[in-house]
Amino acid sequence: MALREVYPELRSTQERAVELARCGAEDGSVVVARQQSHGRGRGDRRWESPPGGLYLSVVLRPALGSAVLPLAIGAEVADGLALEYGVRLRLKWPNDLLAVDAAGRSRKLAGVLVDGVRAVDGAEAAVAGIGVNVRRLEPDLPAELLAGSVALEELTGTPVDLERLEAVVTQAAVRARKALAEERGSRSVVPRVRGLLYGVGEEVTADGVPVGTLLDVREDGALEVGGPGGIRAIFAGDVRVGFPR
Ligand code: BT5
Numbered sequence: 571m572a573l574r575e576v577y578p579e580l581r582s583t584q585e586r587a588v589e590l591a592r593c594g595a596e597d598g599s600v601v602v603a604r605q606q607s608h609g610r611g612r613g614d615r616r617w618e619s620p621p622g623g624l625y626l627s628v629v630l631r632p633a634l635g636s637a638v639l640p641l642a643i644g645a646e647v648a649d650g651l652a653l654e655y656g657v658r659l660r661l662k663w664p665n666d667l668l669a670v671d672a673a674g675r676s677r678k679l680a681g682v683l684v685d686g687v688r689a690v691d692g693a694e695a696a697v698a699g700i701g702v703n704v705r706r707l708e709p710d711l712p713a714e715l716l717a718g719s720v721a722l723e724e725l726t727g728t729p730v731d732l733e734r735l736e737a738v739v740t741q742a743a744v745r746a747r748k749a750l751a752e753e754r755g756s757r758s759v760v761p762r763v764r765g766l767l768y769g770v771g772e773e774v775t776a777d778g779v780p781v782g783t784l785l786d787v788r789e790d791g792a793l794e795v796g797g798p799g800g801i802r803a804i805f806a807g808d809v810r811v812g813f814p815r
Contacts, residue, residue: 572598572629580625581608584683584699587627591687591695598744599629602736609701611681612665618715622705624735630747631695633686637791637805638756640665640684641763642749643698646742647680648766654738657725660768663784663793663809667702668768669720676768676811677720679703698743704730756789763787769811776807784811 573595580586580603587601603626606619619625630639641664648659648667659667659679667680683699703721722730749759769784774795781804782797792803 572596572600574599575601577601577603579603579605579607582606582610582699583625583627584610584685584697587629587697587699588685588687591629591631591697592689594689594691594693595629595695597629597631597747598740600626600736600740602626604732610683610699612683617681617683617701618707618711619701620708623721624700624702624704624732624739626736626739627697627699628740628743629695629697630743631689631693632751633694633696634747634750634755635686635694636750636756637664638750638759638763638789639696639698639746640682641787641791642746642756642759643682643684643700643743645759645762645766646746646749647682647700647739649762650738650742651722654734655722655726655730657722659766661763661766662768662811663787664791664806666768669725670768678718679720679722679725696747698746700739700743702735702739704732704735756791760787760789760791772811774812775810776804778808784809 583601583603605621606625609617609619611617644661651657660670662668665682666678668676669679670676680702685697687695706721774784782795785796786794792805
């Protein structure tokens with residue numbers, strides 16, 4: 571049976587869910603924390619996790635080891651939030667959910683992090699960590715982070731029930747893995763990702779280096795950019811849309 575653990579505070583739901591996945595927790599098992607002291611993003615980045623947000627990690631198995639999984643989860647979460655709350659979000663490769671306002675300003679609502687895990691029984695699992703800002707972040711955080719982020723309640727204008735949101739997000743992650751495991755797999759998922767992709771046609775940098783115009787997402791999950799030297803694929807890195815100021 572899928573587990574559900576809810577903590578008032580935890581270092582990181584990802585750490586706990588990775589532990590559960592190692593021990594063989596079932597698909598859809600979820601760890602939720604009302605706040606995190608060491609919430610993490612990709613690499614050594616932090617995820618600010620004050621009370622009021624949604625912080626959860628879902629065990630997904632069997633895992634597919636696919637680079638499309640974070641994108642597929644992002645697309646499913648975007649669709650789930652659109653249906654439930656009527657918000658329109660864009661997906662920034664490879665793992666950000668952004669709200670874009672009428673002036674074209676983008677702000678980050680949520681982030682997705684996927685870790686691969688080998689369970690003690692030898693089976694491969696994935697752990698999807700998802701953080702969603704629900705209430706406005708506290709003003710003592712860095713100004714750049716405040717300016718670049720947005721909360722769900724700011725978009726809806728009404729209070730959001732955390733348990734309902736948890737169900738929407740967890741189900742979205744489980745659906746994403748299933749969709750990729752189906753026969754058409756990424757061939758059916760990637761077109762949906764493309765439909766939500768942020769920054770198409772704009773200049774992008776990868777790890778601070780200008781790499782050209784954002785063109786597309788390939789079926790293997792790589793980002794395709796075009797520059798004077800031709801078309802190239804980016805498999806990992808910190809991609810920014812627009813030249814750095
Ligand atoms: C992500 O990483 O966007 C993935 C975040 C995943 C967080 C969840 S919460 C539940 C689970 N448990 C964990 O410990 N983690 C997962 P990345 O693309 O590396 O983005 C990190 C960057 O986003 C930071 O360097 C900041 O610039 C920015 N950031 C940090 N906290 C933020 C927040 N609350 N809202 C918006 N942006 C934030």
